[in-house]
Amino acid sequence: MYSVTKRIDFCYGHRLLDHDGVCRHLHGHNAVVEIEARTAALDTRNMVVDFGDIKRIVKTWIDAQIDHKTILRHDDPLVAPLQALGEPVFVIDSNPTAERIARLIFDVSRDQGLPVVRVTVWETPTSCATYSAA
Ligand SMILES: [Zn+2]
DSSP, rough: OOOEEEEEEEEEEOOOOOOSSSSSEEEEEEEEEEEEEEEEEEOOOOOOSOHHHHIIIHHHHHHHHTTTTEEEEOOOOOOHHHHHOOOOOEEEOOOHHHHHHHHHHHHHHHHTTTTTEEEEEEEEEEEEEEEEEE
């Protein structure tokens, strides 16, 4: 199999509900996302997929939807007041952990037709979470 990996940086805020540690408080991360695409054969350009295509599709979505946004669980009491103050909020069904953000980006990438097999979200330089196809 051939494999390519693209890194994309973005910033986000979040907090984890029903959590016993410091992550229950609103805070932010400078995240690094790794998007790995894999194919058995190369295309006519001898590529798995052009790095520019991954950037155009995934970075465009990240920039528009979650970069410099606060990612919150749908029932977080902060959703309504932040929205009322005009702060950008991205609401998801579950706690906005690095695992769930990886899954979110994985699903968006697949929906856009990229042969993505793994998305890793580095929340800090020493901590990452991965969602992969298998
Ligand atoms: Zn955090």
